[in-house]
Amino acid sequence: MLYREVGQFKTSYQADEAIFPIAQDRWFVIGLVIFAFLGVPLFAGQYLYTEVLIPVLILSIAAIGLNILTGYCGQLSLGSGGFMAVGAYAAYNLALRLPDTNIILVFLFGGVMAMLVGLLFGLPSLRIKGFYLAVATLAAQFFLEWAFARVKWFTNYAPSGSVAVGRIDLFGIPIDTPRNTYIFVLASAIVLALAAKNLVRSRIGRMWMAMRDMDIAAEIIGIRPLHAKLSAFAVSSFYIGVAGALWAFLRLGSWEPLAFDINRSFQVLFMIIIGGLGTIMGSFLGAAFIVVIPIFFNQLPSWLGIPISTAAISHMEFMLFGATIIFFLIVEPQGLARLWAIGKEKLRLWPFPY
Amino acid sequence: MLGPVLETLIGGLLTGVLYSLVALGFVLIFKASGVFNFAQGTMVLFAALSLARLSEFMPLFAALALSIAIMIALAYAIEFLVLRHLINQDSIILFMATLGIAYFLEGFGQSVWGSDIYSINLGFPTNPIFVLESIFPGGLLIDPTELIAATICAVMVLVLAVFFQVTRVGRALRAVADDHQAAQSVGIPLGQIWLMVWAVAGLVALVAGMMWGAKLGVQFSISLVALKALPVLILGGFTSIPGAIVGGLIIGAAEKLSEVLLAPILIRTFDLAGGGIENWFAYVLALLFLLIRPQGLFGERIIERI
Amino acid sequence: MRAPTAGEVLLSVDDVSLAFGGVRAVTGVSFDIRKGEIRAIIGPNGAGKTSMLNVINGFYQPQRGRITFKGQTRSRMRPYEAAIGGIARTFQNVALFKGMTALDNIMAGRTLKMRRGFFWQIVRMGPALSEEMEHRLLVEEIIDFLKIQHIRKTPVGKLPYGLQKRVELGRALAMEPDLLLLDEPMAGMNLEEKEDMCRYILDLNEHFGTTIALIEHDMGVVMDLSNRVLVLDHGVKIADGTPAQVQADRAVVDAYLGVSH
Numbered sequence: 001m002l003y004r005e006v007g008q009f010k011t012s013y014q015a016d017e018a019i020f021p022i023a024q025d026r027w028f029v030i031g032l033v034i035f036a037f038l039g040v041p042l043f044a045g046q047y048l049y050t051e052v053l054i055p056v057l058i059l060s061i062a063a064i065g066l067n068i069l070t071g072y073c074g075q076l077s078l079g080s081g082g083f084m085a086v087g088a089y090a091a092y093n094l095a096l097r098l099p100d101t102n103i104i105l106v107f108l109f110g111g112v113m114a115m116l117v118g119l120l121f122g123l124p125s126l127r128i129k130g131f132y133l134a135v136a137t138l139a140a141q142f143f144l145e146w147a148f149a150r151v152k153w154f155t156n157y158a159p160s161g162s163v164a165v166g167r168i169d170l171f172g173i174p175i176d177t178p179r180n181t182y183i184f185v186l187a188s189a190i191v192l193a194l195a196a197k198n199l200v201r202s203r204i205g206r207m208w209m210a211m212r213d214m215d216i217a218a219e220i221i222g223i224r225p226l227h228a229k230l231s232a233f234a235v236s237s238f239y240i241g242v243a244g245a246l247w248a249f250l251r252l253g254s255w256e257p258l259a260f261d262i263n264r265s266f267q268v269l270f271m272i273i274i275g276g277l278g279t280i281m282g283s284f285l286g287a288a289f290i291v292v293i294p295i296f297f298n299q300l301p302s303w304l305g306i307p308i309s310t311a312a313i314s315h316m317e318f319m320l321f322g323a324t325i326i327f328f329l330i331v332e333p334q335g336l337a338r339l340w341a342i343g344k345e346k347l348r349l350w351p352f353p354y
Numbered sequence: 355m356l357g358p359v360l361e362t363l364i365g366g367l368l369t370g371v372l373y374s375l376v377a378l379g380f381v382l383i384f385k386a387s388g389v390f391n392f393a394q395g396t397m398v399l400f401a402a403l404s405l406a407r408l409s410e411f412m413p414l415f416a417a418l419a420l421s422i423a424i425m426i427a428l429a430y431a432i433e434f435l436v437l438r439h440l441i442n443q444d445s446i447i448l449f450m451a452t453l454g455i456a457y458f459l460e461g462f463g464q465s466v467w468g469s470d471i472y473s474i475n476l477g478f479p480t481n482p483i484f485v486l487e488s489i490f491p492g493g494l495l496i497d498p499t500e501l502i503a504a505t506i507c508a509v510m511v512l513v514l515a516v517f518f519q520v521t522r523v524g525r526a527l528r529a530v531a532d533d534h535q536a537a538q539s540v541g542i543p544l545g546q547i548w549l550m551v552w553a554v555a556g557l558v559a560l561v562a563g564m565m566w567g568a569k570l571g572v573q574f575s576i577s578l579v580a581l582k583a584l585p586v587l588i589l590g591g592f593t594s595i596p597g598a599i600v601g602g603l604i605i606g607a608a609e610k611l612s613e614v615l616l617a618p619i620l621i622r623t624f625d626l627a628g629g630g631i632e633n634w635f636a637y638v639l640a641l642l643f644l645l646i647r648p649q650g651l652f653g654e655r656i657i658e659r660i
Numbered sequence: 661m662r663a664p665t666a667g668e669v670l671l672s673v674d675d676v677s678l679a680f681g682g683v684r685a686v687t688g689v690s691f692d693i694r695k696g697e698i699r700a701i702i703g704p705n706g707a708g709k710t711s712m713l714n715v716i717n718g719f720y721q722p723q724r725g726r727i728t729f730k731g732q733t734r735s736r737m738r739p740y741e742a743a744i745g746g747i748a749r750t751f752q753n754v755a756l757f758k759g760m761t762a763l764d765n766i767m768a769g770r771t772l773k774m775r776r777g778f779f780w781q782i783v784r785m786g787p788a789l790s791e792e793m794e795h796r797l798l799v800e801e802i803i804d805f806l807k808i809q810h811i812r813k814t815p816v817g818k819l820p821y822g823l824q825k826r827v828e829l830g831r832a833l834a835m836e837p838d839l840l841l842l843d844e845p846m847a848g849m850n851l852e853e854k855e856d857m858c859r860y861i862l863d864l865n866e867h868f869g870t871t872i873a874l875i876e877h878d879m880g881v882v883m884d885l886s887n888r889v890l891v892l893d894h895g896v897k898i899a900d901g902t903p904a905q906v907q908a909d910r911a912v913v914d915a916y917l918g919v920s921h
Contacts, residue, residue: 013793128648131449132644136641139634149630150628151625152625199778199782202781202792203792204781206767209759209768213758217755219743220740220755221772223740231778314461318457318458318462320461322455322459326436326455326458329443329450330439330440330451333443
């Protein structure tokens with residue numbers, strides 16, 4: 001009953017096409033954003049920032065990227081880890097060799113380099129589809145993993161193979177405290193999410209979805225497969241690259257190629273499956289799920305008072321992820337985002353049962 | 355120079371046979387249900403784990419029999435809990451479900467059987483065999499385990515190929531792969547078919563697990579071997595049993611040869627910190643192949659009509 | 661019945677042959693379509709009608725023969741080239757984008773007419789937004805015309821067959837085509853739906869002057885709607901003329917009754 005949209009008439013198509021056409025949604029989201037910027041810093045401690053909020057926000061950006069490619073455009077990719085690595089190492093090399101570059105440009109550069117690599121590995125998508133394409137992206141993943149481990153120039157000839165970054169600041173404000181890092185990442189995530197949302201509801205988004213739903217029919221209305229697929233790869237890789245750079249600089253601080261291995265690729269894929277393929281909101285929900293569950297499991301032994309080995313916990317995580325994926329695929333293939341939408345539907349009538 | 359290369363080639367071919375074993379499982383399931391079973395690798399690991407652990411406190415034959423039973427039970431569970439609910443769904447959905455199965459099995463397998471490295475003793479001779487000692491000084495080294503595995507694999511391939519082509523059940527399986535709804539509507543019992551196929555694939559996984567386990571020791575990295583089977587499938591075609599063999603041989607050989615021949619060149623040219631080309635060579639090879647001949651050497655061309 | 665029009669030739673098919681492996685779908689067919697007319701293509705099942713349409717809009721490349729459209733002659737064409745040239749099409753088995761809403765499907769038909777690039781789409785203010793609104797207006801007119809306002813936000817996968825066909829027609833119309841190819845637009849419809857569809861087709865032709873080629877099995881519809889009729893059987897042309905002429909043609913009657921030649 002609180003969620004009635006009766007009486008809300010759109011008097012223009014513009015209003016009809018707003019991101020949140022229902023007023024309650026708008027207020028909720030605006031409230032959430034204000035709370036995120038102003039409310040959270042009032043009570044959040046270091047742990048919440050570094051272990052929950054920052055990882056979730058950064059991985060959401062990667063999830064949005066993969067969602068664009070796989071959820072909206074239907075091109076399955078198992079190479080997310082590799083593209084994150086490209087973003088991370090590109091950003092690292094730029095920061096290393098041109099030390100005074102503005103940090104935003106550094107991250108954007110990571111995205112652009114990932115975009116170029118993504119275009120390259122996306123070319124095969126013009127000839128191959130479905131699982132075959134997934135294997136092609138695996139080629140990208142393994143090759144990139146290997147390249148960053150072996151080509152010494154990328155890691156600046158580091159003997160150990162791992163690299164590190166120093167203190168980062170933005171226009172003089174240091175981004176070294178958890179709180180500042182959180183604000184920076186939050187702002188980035190919101191801007192990028194907004195851009196993505198605009199893209200997917202535009203002509204370009206329709207083009208992507210057409211390719212996903214029926215690529216043969218898409219050609220008939222004048223969509224060029226080349227253009228659609230490559231643009232999806234480009235935008236997707238850009239997002240994933242930026243996420244990789246953010247992850248490396250702001251979450252890890254120092255890293256080696258293993259941080260971006262095939263498990264990372266699966267992680268991002270699971271996020272979008274569980275969160276909801278083809279939704280922006282789902283990217284956030286899925287990321288939250290994937291990040292929070294392991295933390296939950298890690299705390300479980302102390303809450304229950306039973307000692308459980310870390311190996312056993314990791315096994316339980318695997319089992320839970322596998323089971324959750326299967327559950328969602330059977331029960332609600334459109335993921336958490338759809339459950340959220342259904343929840344809102346029910347809220348329209350609440351507290352009345354019909 | 356020729357000696358070591360030949361040795362590498364033979365070693366690669368034999369490894370390739372083992373890849374083929376894993377790929378066979380994929381082909382079976384894909385051919386019969388149109389599902390790309392990402393969990394095949396984990397099934398290999400699970401089977402190997404069962405066998406390894408069981409054989410620690412019972413004779414090998416008993417352990418083998420029990421493992422077979424376990425794999426069949428696994429097929430039941432997968433059909434009942436997962437596949438049954440996803441009939442008529444998009445193949446991408448099914449693929450992702452197998453992804454979920456893979457993750458679940460990995461955690462489950464290691465919870466039940468443990469996550470150390472275990473060994474399988476099949477009673478194979480372990481001393482390397484040396485051949486062609488007259489032509490090459492010292493002779494060429496061949497691992498007898500791999501040789502035996504190759505033979506077993508060849509036999510399996512023959513049996514399965516005949517089964518698919520000739521029997522009524524084989525025909526039914528091909529129908530199911532084409533169109534679930536249509537197959538159901540002509541009275542093919544989908545559930546039973548899938549059960550049988552996954553059980554057979556499970557048994558193939560067991561054989562593969564035995565061979566790999568005997569060679570490498572049973573450990574988690576075996577499931578990564580399964581990922582290697584993907585390039586094999588691309589080369590051979592997803593629906594072809596002989597293709598899985600040929601593809602496996604090519605990938606196995608090419609991989610090992612690339613490490614020996616190509617890697618030194620790359621290391622020198624690009625000043626690399628070591629080789630490890632094996633990790634990606636198979637995939638890039640498969641990728642190039644995809645661009646030239648998407649359906650693989652023996653696969654079927656998909657013509658889309660509208 | 662409608663008299664043949666006197667317009668100039670819009671599309672001309674010249675000795676086209678198409679085969680798939682051993683199956684000869686179309687053999688040596690020549691005909692033309694005049695501007696502003698409704699041209700029916702009929703024939704028993706398997707006659708090659710859909711294959712003929714597929715050749716016209718570039719899906720299949722014929723082994724022999726040429727197509728001249730708006731004065732340009734080609735022997736090979738890709739579907740999106742056909743789209744750019746002004747040919748739109750509907751399908752026997754509705755080829756809609758099942759994951760998108762009806763509105764989005766029809767808006768997708770405007771893709772070729774929308775120009776604004778990436779940057780403006782991301783920002784979605786100014787030029788991109790006004791472009792989107794401008795096209796939305798036009799699409800809403802099509803939605804009004806086809807009376808599908810009530811389902812515009814419904815994912816088309818959930819719509820009944822008859823409505824899906826209407827949305828598909830809407831998407832084709834959104835392209836503002838010079839030539840509209842309809843493949844069995846009335847298939848699977850009840851009498852009321854058929855009447856509605858007939859009215860839409862006639863309106864399109866009479867008000868907007870759209871040239872239409874349609875494959876249809878319902879003889880009543882064919883006789884009422886079309887200016888000229890082409891008859892195919894086993895991939896070969898067996899009659900070509902006004903509905904009255906074709907109806908009286910011996911060869912046509914035989915083909916439908918299954919008399920072998």
